[in-house]
Amino acid sequence: MRELGITRVRIGEFAWSKIEPDPGRFDWAWLDEAMDVLHEAGLGIILGTPTATPPKWLIDQNPSILPVGRDGRVRGFGSRRHYCFRSPAYLRETERIVTALAERYGSHPGLVAWQTDNEYGCHDTTRCWCDTCRSEFRTWLKDRYETVDALNDAWWTTFWSQTYRTFGEVELPEQAVTETNPSHQLDYRRFASDGVVAYNALQVRILKAHSDAPVVHNSMMLFGDYDHVDLADDLDAIAFDNYPIGQLEESPFSLDVKEQFLRTGHPDLVTLSHDLYRGLKDQPHWIMEQQPGQVNWAPNNALPAAGAVRLWTLQGFAHGAEMVSWFRYRAAVGAQETNHAGLLRHDGTPDVAYHEAKRVAGELAAPEHRDVHTAIRSTGDATDRPRVALLVDFEDLWATDIQPHASAFNYWGQLFGFYAPLRGLDVPVDLVPKKHAGREDEPHARSLEPYDLVIAPAMQLVDEDVAQRLDRYVKAGGRLLLGPRSGARTVTGRAQEAAPGPLRDLVGARVTRVDGLRPDVQRSITMLNGNESLTYRVWADLLEVEGDGVALAHYDDPAYQGATAYVKRSHGSGEARMLGASLELEAMTTLLEAWLGELGIPTRRLPDGLRRSGAWWLNFTSEAHTIDGVTIPALEAVPVS
Ligand SMILES: [Zn+2]
Known part of the structure; x- marks a missing residue:
């Protein structure tokens, strides 16, 4: 590993049954040796807590640890992530094993960081439907709403005769005849996410009590089941696992795009993850796992192109990562991930990626490239900071998931619809958590002041608080662009009287009707300045100009009866716009290119890829x-x- 140029190694993340083979009997000898051998070789160790894999004896002792699926059936032992985040027995066991590990290695000279658990939420494990979760959800609702009348109002339970008399009557939102109340579902997503965040905070607290090493967690690419902003707030650094080919294979992209980027993954999809995870804490992020060859978990698993492993590594550092680690070092000779490649093959001989990793490690060690990761990262000198920001929010993602209204309307797709054209125009982008954006003097506050343009691509949930922050940004001279469905809902999931709700006055328009289309239907809007025609699919908000709003484009579909598609309102040197249509990538490129030009942000069209x-x-x-x-x-x- 040292010869290869590797400096850090992650170990131990699934090792519970090796650490504690029988209840209360710890076998540290092998892990002591591993820690010492790696340290003596000059390698820094990232030690994982083993809680993603409670051993069989523990499950047999405490079957209540097991999670329950949405079908009401217990999800059993035999793979991984088989625990409920709120199981009292598992919280006790977690405290016990994490404490033992932290006491043993908290001051080991080779330790450079802790990893809590592994890929929270993977395999649809964020939400659980067990009796503990049901009972704690009722308590959570009581804390949130105080009275059941307030809950009935927030959820609009009069509809379909769902009025509750007590919090104790509220069930988990599943196993009903058809769609359950969307506000009920939204709160269950919040509750489940809070459970993940609290579980992680428990581990962080224990590790910090015994060790000065930073605590990180490895999230998955563009995974939305829990609120990564909340999780990141409790961690010293955020990591994600970078699988460009596996991700593209599992994505809803067309077969043409999958063919085009078969052996590299889609570069804009990958950098969207880099920019998201860097943006969660506005500091350099880590890549805890990166594919060195084919993965085992996608429906089809293509080999990477020669050179792809090196490109992904440079791409990560250039987007602000301060560490890239491969998964895995040597291919496993058995069990579930036998078909997952390593830098070394099953027999221990170097695979193609080994040589690429060695090359890139050498390049990054060269003096002229030492600061490669500082070139784009958004911390430090504000002059390095991208001038365009996208707002991101996981509650908006859940609201989109719960009632998409058009089958192809999804949160990441909407974000990508703005992000990819910006990247294709050679414009660097920051992603900023909506819940921290524009706040002042609060923990995790993120100023919008450095940005010439802030885009809210898919901000369905808007309350007075976020509206005021965006209002303040625009009136101080900022430019804001709202995407389709902005401000359609209140934070409890009820409709705003008219979208974009509290932002209506800021943009000078309201939404009168919406159109949810099959993905094969293509329509167009016409820009009023220049008569350019721009195409869209999937979604249209039909806008009606109000007050000082100015129409910038009209829809062409006669069914819309001349409705406005794109509107702006000026506020001194600031400006707010709303775009009602989900433009196709080429059309969005044209639209953004024009506005960025007016704002003095340089653009140029780069070839795909x-x-x-x-x-x-x-x-x-x-x-x-x-x-x-x-x-x-x-x-x-x-x-x-
Ligand atoms: Zn549960």
């Missing part, structure tokens, strides 16, 4: 491209001159 990430040109295509007089060969990375 050629991207500038920080100080590097990265070419994910199979042909060479020349830009600024520099030729970037196929599947190569070249420093920006």
